[in-house]
Amino acid sequence: DTAVSQTPKYLVTQMGNDKSIKCEQNLGHDTMYWYKQDSKKFLKIMFSYNNKELIINETVPNRFSPKSPDKAHLNLHINSLELGDSAVYFCASSPWDREYTIYFGEGSWLTVV
Amino acid sequence: SQQGEEDPQALSIQEGENATMNCSYKTSINNLQWYRQNSGRGLVHLILIRSNEREKHSGRLRVTLDTSKKSSSLLITASRAADTASYFCATAPSGNTGKLIFGQGTTLQVKP
Numbered sequence: 001d002t003a004v005s006q007t008p009k010y011l012v013t014q015m016g017n018d019k020s021i022k023c024e025q026n027l028g029h030d031t032m033y034w035y036k037q038d039s040k041k042f043l044k045i046m047f048s049y050n051n052k053e054l055i056i057n058e059t060v061p062n063r064f065s066p067k068s069p070d071k072a073h074l075n076l077h078i079n080s081l082e083l084g085d086s087a088v089y090f091c092a093s094s095p096w097d098r099e100y101t102i103y104f105g106e107g108s109w110l111t112v113v
Numbered sequence: 114s115q116q117g118e119e120d121p122q123a124l125s126i127q128e129g130e131n132a133t134m135n136c137s138y139k140t141s142i143n144n145l146q147w148y149r150q151n152s153g154r155g156l157v158h159l160i161l162i163r164s165n166e167r168e169k170h171s172g173r174l175r176v177t178l179d180t181s182k183k184s185s186s187l188l189i190t191a192s193r194a195a196d197t198a199s200y201f202c203a204t205a206p207s208g209n210t211g212k213l214i215f216g217q218g219t220t221l222q223v224k225p
Contacts (some may be wrong), residue, residue: 006157033212043156043215043225090155099144099200100205100213102156 003027004105008090012111013081021078021108023091029103030096031055033076034066037088037107049074050096080110119202119216127224132189134140136202137182143205145178145185146213150199159200160187164207194225 002070015095025032033056034046040072047066048056063079076092120135136145144163149181162169162178162185166175169176175188189196199220 019211043201045212048212099160101146101158102213104197106155
């Protein structure tokens with residue numbers, strides 16, 4: 001059984017479109033994240049939710065809006081997509097403890113053309 | 114700002130050799146973790162070392178931590194072709210910040 005699953009895995013879309021990526025975890029973790037990995041493999045945190053509450057909101061354009069309907073789900077909606085949004089987006093989860101060991105999904109490859 | 118920086122950026126070795134990767138960071142930490150990413154896949158947690166620990170082992174992995182130098186190393190012994198992947202260090206800053214900060218990774222190629 002997949003622990004952290006995200007869909008779609010691949011997404012090709014035109015500039016200006018709006019798209020969503022869905023994520024679900026079945027690990028019972030309290031905390032979920034969205035990370036962005038660029039073409040140089042640099043991995044940067046975007047958002048974090050703990051029990052549906054937003055706790056980390058890094059400097060991300062407000063075209064990106066996370067939504068957590070419950071603690072097992074964290075979706076990412078992106079409005080007015082731009083070429084620079086092309087990247088791999090990883091959903092992840094972790095227990096809410098001091099160690100923050102993170103369990104990643106397989107990634108969603110977004111290409112904006 | 115980026116916390117972890119890894120060295121080297123790329124490493125190519127023969128099967129059976131040892132691979133050593135280094136990570137430096139900037140602020141005080143609760144722990145440091147190493148992750149592995151196979152091509153086209155998500156990251157997988159390998160090992161965690163706490164700020165009060167100096168060395169930790171897990172199978173063929175050995176991690177050291179020097180908090181005075183703000184650096185860590187990951188040693189993979191007797192490497193295998195299947196170890197080919199990118200390896201990332203990640204730091205949990207002191208205080209309950211709720212996030213890990215990742216380095217840019219070392220790409221390891223193990224030739225059969």
